[in-house]
Amino acid sequence: MSKKTRHEEHEEHADESWLLPYSDLMTLLVALFIVMYSMSATDAKKFEEMSQAFSSALNGGTGILEERAAMPSKTQEDLGKNDKMGSSTSKKAEEAEMAKLRQKEQEDLEKLKKQFDQYIKSNGLTDLLSTKLNQSQLMITISDNALFASGQAIVKDDSRQLAKSISTMLQQFPDYDVVVQGHTDDIPISNSNYSSNWDLSADRALQFMKILLQNTNLNPRKFSAIGYGEYHPISDNDTATGRSKNRRVEVSIIRKYQESKEFTGIVPSAE
Template identity: 80%
Template sequence: MSKKNRHEEHEEHADESWLLPYSDLMTLLVALFLVMYAMSATDAKKFEEMSQAFSSALAGGAGVLTEKAASPSESQLDQGKNQKLNNVIEKNTGQSEISKLRKKEQEDLEKLKKQFDQYIKNNGLTDLLSTKLNQSQLMITISDNALFASGQAVVKDDSRQLAKSISAMLQQFPDYDVVVQGHTDNIPISNSNYSSNWDLSVDRSLHFMKILLLNPNLDPKKFSPIGYGEYHPIADNSTASGRAKNRRVEVSIIRKYQENQEFTGVVPNGGN
């Protein structure tokens, strides 16, 4: 029996060469996801440790994982903390400065109030003048009887000295804004000079302010006249005594550093 040439039977195997690039691709994808996770973390130290570990594992090369710019560095985090600390220090320093200015202002206004009160007492004017110091201003209230004839706005000759005395005391503290306010009662005015109490109140505040400003040591830019007419009463207009209290001129020295004022980095300059 003749033997035929026979080929050894071999199993046919599929080409598996694609597995190598596939495994490399998967490795790179895993590395990419890990990098993205590390980039989202805020702990720079842990990111550095992870970067070194994966750089060593993946051929020891210096790849994207070694780039520190992707995550905040420790120096950047320190700078942020230092900036916040500086902001706190700056704010506290500013608040401390404002507190000192408030204290000095309070002392000045208390001193000025004592001078006015002493002047009122020495001249027997307690029924015509009064002072009040609050959180916004030092106010000097002057009855209209001390300054004007009924229905008139021209300051009486014997009352001009009062205005000059007030201006002399104001010149000690020339940096404050001063508001001169005229007020009336609610009885309608009826004369040829004024058509309403508003007109009368404005004219009275203006005339009195002009006498104050005869003092060359006072800055006109700091002064303002306002007329409120009958609309800011301090007493009941239904009685004669109440109407008398409402007819008045108020000289208000305005605070520059009020209690609710917050530090903004700029110290007020006095209202220019």
């Protein structure tokens, strides 16, 4: 008789292959918790070393570690501080240069004022002309009696030399803006030439400026003429003396390096 082949029964074992990826996952979770804990530490150098090691272990993966690593290092902070120091040094240098320019301008305008004052004294014009140097300009004030007949804007023949002398002194400093301003008292004027004090004051400023610019060494681009009428008085208009002071022409040499706001074209004369 043939023996029947007998198959031995083998005990079945459970499939445990899932344990490998599970253990890897646990390892990664432990590593993640360690890194998250280290992120709360204040030692940036240790964190950077751990970040590099962990990134290398994960083959350069991206995530929260890279964002943290992108935070400025001490070297970057030092560079920022150096930039600020450089900017501060540059600003101080600019301020020092501006201070030198203001000082030079002050010396120039004081020199010019002395020349005007000497001219006024030498020619006996102290009652008709005066000068004033302030933070915005050097101003030469000329009484209208020295320049014009009443109600007119034609410069007197004997006053033309005054305008020419002023222009000669101005040519020493050709880079300054010069504003010629005309002013009147508040008595209304109405004649065949002018319908208001606006017209008269503007024409007087213009006519005097034209004589200044006969000096070809002056740049017309630097000059302007303004008429203020009776609206910028330096004295009251209740007396003849006050009205006489208000009728005037002013020649203003404008500072280029003012500490206050820049010149806008309107120069208040009453100070």
